[in-house]
Amino acid sequence: MMMIKNATKALLTGIMVCVFALPAFAHFQMVYTSESALEKGGDIDLKLVFTHPFEAGHTMKMEQPEAFYVVHKEKKTNLLxxxxxxxxxxxxxxxxxxxxxxxxxxxxxxxxxxxxxxxxEAQEDAYIQQMTKVVVNVAGIPTDWDGEMGLPAEIVPLDKPYALWTGNVFRGIVKSEGNPVPFAEIEVEYLNHEPLMDKNSFAKEAHVEAPQDAFVTMTIKADANGCFTFGIPRKGWWGFAALGVGPKNTHEGKELSQDAVIWVQARDMK
Structure with missing residues (x-):
């Protein structure tokens, strides 16, 4: 009987170790549209989804956003x-x-x-709030891509986020209330499953397979001036999330991480 109890205890311990050893892939707020560089204007669809983009894994429940707007030629339009x-x-x-x-x-x-x-996030007993940007360009005319949009936590691009070839680098400055954040930690993920806009879902097929968990959510650091550089190895959408850089660190009595997120799109040369 003692041997059975010990074996059961060992089995449960092993299960718990496996559960807690599972990788905690990064949360990424998405503002997704299919194309970021357009020849002409017209209607576009935008999906606001809080998820795990590489794995197309667990999607988190979003409540009514605090703000959603677009800036064009320095004019701000409310979209809520x-x-x-x-x-x-x-x-x-x-x-x-x-x-x-x-x-x-x-x-x-x-x-x-x-x-x-x-x-x-119940597992962390803390709140997450990701201030997110995506830039769509029409006709190749640059106007607002490198401006500050007034977000409490923001990544200001140093390269046009819609004009990147595969193999280019993307550079940005992490800012908190307009001030650079030295040595900010930035998570990077690839949108590995195609969003099916008409079905409000991810495609099951993945573009690539990660050789190890460290390749699912990559981590880079900004320098002393809050600047970072990332070489883009594959076409598609890439998300960058600077963690905990916003001015607020508590919400309803619990820890709050205000993150700055930007999405960029790279294309292959034909």
Whole structure:
């Protein structure tokens, strides 16, 4: 009987070790549209999803965003009014997300900025709030891509985030209330599963397979001036999340990580 109890205890211990040893892939707030460099304007669809982009894994429940707007030629337009709730399906679950259609009028850069509501991560007993940007350009005319958008936590690009060839580098400055954040920690993930816009879900097929967990969520550091550089090895969308750089560190009595997120798109030369 003692041997059975010991064996059961050992089995349970092993299971718990395996559970806690599972990799905790990074959370990434997405503001997704299919193309970032367009020849002409028109209607585009945007999906606001809080998920794990490389694995297309667990998608987190989003509450009503605090702010969602677009900046074009330094003019700010509020997008919250017509933002609609949807259900987004990952490879493991379905959860609340949002969508918005927007008509691009004129040439230049359209910088979409999202401030989501803080998300409570029960496993960490803490909140996460990721201030997120994506830039869509029309006709190749640069206007706003390198400007500061007034987010409390923000990555300001040093390279056009929509004009990157595979193999280019992407550079940015991590800022908190307009001030550079020295040695900020930045997580990087590849959008490895195609978002199916008409189905509000991820495609099951992955573009690439990671040889080891460290390649799923890569980590880089900014320098003393808050600047970072990342070489882009593959076409597609890449997310950069500077962790805990915002001015607030508590929400409803618990720890809060205000992160700065930007998405960039690279293309192959043909």
């Amino acid at each position: 009014k017509e933002t609609k709730q949807i259900t987004w399906t990952s490879l493991t679950n379905s959860e609340k997300a949002f969508e918005r259609s927007y008509k691009l009028r004129g040439m230049g850069d359209f910088v979409f900025c999202l401030i989501p509501a803080p998300y409570f």
